[in-house]
Amino acid sequence: MKISVCGKGGSGKSTLVTLLAKAAQERGFPVLIVDSDESNSGLYRMLGFKNPPVPLMELVGGKAALKNKMQAPGIFERPDITVEEIPSPYIQSENGLVLVSVGKVLQSFEGCACPMGVLSREFLKKVHLKENCIAFIDMEAGVEHFGRGIDEAVDKIILVVEPSFESVNVAEKIRDLAAGMKKKFAAVLNKIPSEKVAQRLKEELATKGIETIGTIPNDPFVFDACLEGRALNQGEAYHAAVKALVPCLKSPASDFGKVTL
Ligand SMILES: Nc1ncnc2c1ncn2[C@@H]1O[C@H](COP(=O)(O)OP(=O)(O)O)[C@@H](O)[C@H]1O
Ligand SMILES: [Mg+2]
Numbered sequence: 001m002k003i004s005v006c007g008k009g010g011s012g013k014s015t016l017v018t019l020l021a022k023a024a025q026e027r028g029f030p031v032l033i034v035d036s037d038e039s040n041s042g043l044y045r046m047l048g049f050k051n052p053p054v055p056l057m058e059l060v061g062g063k064a065a066l067k068n069k070m071q072a073p074g075i076f077e078r079p080d081i082t083v084e085e086i087p088s089p090y091i092q093s094e095n096g097l098v099l100v101s102v103g104k105v106l107q108s109f110e111g112c113a114c115p116m117g118v119l120s121r122e123f124l125k126k127v128h129l130k131e132n133c134i135a136f137i138d139m140e141a142g143v144e145h146f147g148r149g150i151d152e153a154v155d156k157i158i159l160v161v162e163p164s165f166e167s168v169n170v171a172e173k174i175r176d177l178a179a180g181m182k183k184k185f186a187a188v189l190n191k192i193p194s195e196k197v198a199q200r201l202k203e204e205l206a207t208k209g210i211e212t213i214g215t216i217p218n219d220p221f222v223f224d225a226c227l228e229g230r231a232l233n234q235g236e237a238y239h240a241a242v243k244a245l246v247p248c249l250k251s252p253a254s255d256f257g258k259v260t261l
Contacts, residue, residue, distance in 0.1 A: 001129070001133075001134050001135070001155050001156070001251075001252055002124060002129070002134075002135045002137065002153060002154045002155050002156075003020075003134060003135065003136055003137065003154065003155065003156045003157070003158060003248055004036075004136075004137040004139050004145075004150075004151055004154040004156075004157050004158070005017050005020075005136060005137065005138055005139060005157075005158045005160060006139040006143075006145065006151075006157060006158070006159060006160070006174060007141070007159050007160035007161060007162075007167065007170060007171065007174070008141060008142065008160075008162070008164075008166055008167045008170040008171075009141030009142065010141075010162075011141075011160045011161065011162040011167050011170075011190060011191075012160045012162060012190035012191060012216065013037075013138055013139060013141070013160050014037070014040065014042065014043045014046055014138050015046065015190065015216075015222055015226070015232060015237070016158065016160050016188055016190060016216065016241065016244075017033060017043065017136045017137075017138040018043070018046040018047050018232050019216070019232060019237060019238050019241030020136055020241050020244065020245055020248065021033050021047065021097055021136050022047075022097070022232075022233055022238070022241075023238070023241050023242045023245045024134050024136075024245055024248075024249070025095075025096045025097055027245075029132055029133070029134050029249075030098075030129075030130060030132060030133040030134075031096070031097055031098065031133070031134055031135075031136065032083055032098050032099075032100070032127070032129065032133060032134070032135040032136075033047065033097060033098065033099045033100070033135070033136050033137075033138065034100055034101075034102070034120075034123070034124065034127075034135055034136070034137040034138065035052075035099065035100070035101040035102065035138050036102050036116075036120045036124075036137050036138060036139055036140065036145070036150060037138050037139065037140045037141070038102070038103055038116045038140055039140065039141070042226075042229065043099075043101075043138055044092070044099060044101075045229045045230070045231070046225070046226070046231065046232050047094070047097055047099060047231065047232075048094065048095060048097075048231030048233065049092055049094050049097075049099060050094070051092065052092070052099075052101055053089060053090055053091055053092040053099055053100055053101050054089045054090050054101075055090070055101045055102060055103040056086075056090055056100055056101065056102050056103065056119060056123060057102060057103030057115070057116060057119060058090070058103075059086075059087070059090045060076060060119065076119075076122055076123070076126065078126070079126065080126055080128045081123070081126045081127050081128065082127075082128050082130075083098060083127065083128075083129070083130075083133070086100060100123075102116050102119050102120045102123065103115075103116040103119065114148070117144075117145070117148035117149075117150060118148070120145070120148070120150045121148060121149050121150045121152060121153075124137065124150065124152070124153040124154065125152060125153040134248070134249075137154065139151075142170060143170065143173050143174060143177055146174070146177035146178075146180075146181070151177075151178070151181060151183060152181065154183065155183075155184070155252035156183070156184050156185070156186075156248065156252065156256050157174070157178045157183050157184065157185040157186075158185070158186060158187070158188050158213075158248070159171045159174050159175070159185060159186070159187045159188070159210065160187075160188055160190050161187045161188070161189050161190065161201065161205065161212075162189075162190050162191045163189070163191065163192065163193070163197050163201055168201075168204060168205065168208075171187060171205065171208070171210060172208055172210075175208065175209060175210050184252070184256040185210070185256075186210070186211045186212065186213040186247065186256055187205050187210050187211065187212045187213070188212070188213060188214040188215070188216060188244050189201055189202070189212060189214070189215045189216065190216045191216070191217075191218045192215050192216065192217050192218060193217070193218045198215045202215075213244060213247040213248075213256070214240065214241070214243060214244025214247075215240060215244075216237045216240045216241060216244070217236050217237060217240055219235045219236045219237035220235075221234060221235030221236070221237065222235060222237045
């Protein structure tokens with residue numbers, strides 16, 4: 001099953017991907033984490049990896065090679081790719097977690113990030129997961145990934161919503177784009193300071209036809225770990241993510257969020 005995690009920049013996408021991935025792995029599920037955010041590079045640290053994998057973009061010969069063909073060469077020419085076929089160092093495995101990264105913008109004037117979008121889309125379409133394996137995809141901020149069709153192959157979309165007007169606004173846009181793609185989506189609230197705020201935000205989202213499947217508190221452990229570049233593997237937020245994992249584990253065919261508009 002492929003689950004993408006999206007939302008406003010800074011809302012907590014990478015945090016949630018990390019917490020859900022760890023929670024799933026600790027419950028015995030094989031987990032693949034796909035870093036599809038071309039700007040931020042800290043996901044591997046949140047996951048507790050010593051080093052990031054070399055981006056898949058390098059495996060296909062770099063941006064220029066991909067730009068010319070707009071179609072990835074090599075193993076990407078095939079209809080299916082298994083996780084086991086991705087060679088090291090393009091895939092990293094630590095503490096039972098498996099991580100790939102599509103690519104990062106590294107230099108001024110290197111050109112737009114469209115080739116990374118193409119690669120993300122193709123990879124997600126082609127990667128064949130073993131039964132029970134869950135792929136969590138850390139999306140770039142905002143909505144451009146929908147325009148690029150990156151979400152085409154995902155089974156479920158999680159919208160991370162922090163308590164801000166802007167974040168709810170982005171969630172509304174994502175709702176429309178996800179529904180347009182006929183994808184199942186639901187919200188997970190993050191950085192929630194109190195039950196009262198959680199309730200208010202849930203109700204607000206419900207009026208917009210967005211169901212909430214989890215609430216992650218504002219957790220000083222997450223804040224400190226992010227400040228110091230440490231792994232996120234304990235604290236209140238982690239325990240709340242364990243609860244949010246339950247609806248994620250249901251089969252893609254079962255209920256997961258609904259549009260009630
Ligand atoms: N549940 C939380 N509790 C406290 N701080 C959080 C929480 N989730 C995220 N943060 C803070 O928000 C910042 C951005 O989170 P991050 O997951 O990197 O967002 P995104 O991937 O959406 O850009 C983190 O560096 C951390 O300081
Ligand atoms: Mg991030």
